[in-house]
Amino acid sequence: METTMELTRDNIQQVVELSNQQLVALVFWAAQMPESKTLLQTMEQLAAAFPGQLQLASVNCETQLELASYFQIRSLPTTLLLSQGQPIDGFAGVQSREQIQAMLQKHLPAAWELKLNDAKALLQQGDATAALPLLKDAYAEEATAAVALPYAEACLTSGDLAMAKTLLATIKLADQDGYYSSLMSQLDLAEKAADTPEIRALQQALEASPADVEVLQKLATALHLAHRDEEALALLFTPLSHDLNIGDGAVKQQLLTLLSALGQGNALAGQYRRKLYSLLY
Incomplete structure (x- = not known):
């Protein structure tokens, strides 16, 4: 027009x-x-x-x-x-x-509202990847349910279950509407789907042999493939905090590879990069 x-x-x-x-x-x-x-x-x-x-x-x-x-x-x-x-x-x-x-x-929309509206349009088009950075920026400016819910939807669609769970946990009772309930159901289904027999078997094997680096690495990979990245990062970082060269450096390399896969803009990856740097330097 x-x-x-x-x-x-x-x-x-x-x-x-x-x-x-x-x-x-x-x-x-x-x-x-x-x-x-x-x-x-x-x-x-x-x-x-x-x-x-x-x-x-x-x-x-x-x-x-x-x-x-x-x-x-x-x-x-x-x-x-x-x-x-x-x-x-x-x-x-x-x-x-x-x-x-x-x-x-006084009447024009704030910057976060414009980003939110653009992100909603992208979500409707099925492009959660493009919506995520807009929602992240909008949430940094306005951490309300109006932003948190579509942000959680984008995270769920992209497989970031940990972030989706964190966002949904911030929603107050007054804002827990049908949209919230739908997202909670999606999260529950996604978490159940991510709890595979392979992961359970590897967890049991690692409990039986905590020093088995090969099993630890296989479990971290399985967790990452199931979009359980927070658990995968914690699993790799814990032994590194005691021995940076565990597995002849293979565990550290796997952690770096996982951080690279998550990307520079990922908040969880940023957190673990800082943790790793504190060990290195």
């Missing part, structure tokens, strides 16, 4: 419906009033600075008297902000760009 629309009787319903999705600024102006054209230019610049967040609709009161009357405009220029189909703010006359921007900032 273009940055500036001309509001008419034919498209007013479209503009009102658009205000359910983003902020709409209506500027009532007239060509015979130079100051109103100046204001319109300022609003056009601001709308261009907030693409996808602010839609500008100009109302030429010389040709759209009926609309000016409908919105009860008493003087020109006048600016109204619409949200959810209703006027929520505005001003009469001309104001500076700084004054107008200050008013807009």
Whole structure:
């Protein structure tokens, strides 16, 4: 949609419906009033600075008297902000760009909201990988259930069960709605699926022979493949904290390989990198 629309009787319903999705600024102006054209230019610049967040609709009161009357405009220029189909703010006359921007900032979505909305769209498209960094950033700014729940969904889809479990544990009783219950059920199923007979057999073998490095490594690999990375990292790090060269360095190398597989942006990997560096240096 273009940055500036001309509001008419034919498209007013479209503009009102658009205000359910983003902020709409209506500027009532007239060509015979130079100051109103100046204001319109300022609003056009601001709308261009907030693409996808602010839609500008100009109302030429010389040709759209009926609309000016409908919105009860008493003087020109006048600016109204619409949200959810209703006027929520505005001003009469001309104001500076700084004054107008200050008013807009009260109603425009915060950075975390934009990231959250983009991430939700990606989740609906099935792209949890692309949604994860957006949700991580949004959660760092606004650690609420509104962000935590889709963040947990993205983690579940990506196989990061530990992070999903951590996020869901933060949800307060008042926010434990149907979405939360669905995610908890998905987590329960994922955890049960990750508890394979192979893992149980390796755990029993390691309990019987705690010094068997080969079994330890096989169990760490199995845990990683089951997306139980927190357990895999802890399993490898514990003996390394006592002997960095255990298994002739094979355990340390496996830990480094696992950290590399998890990636630089993974919080759990970052935690264990710091732990490993503290042992090395």
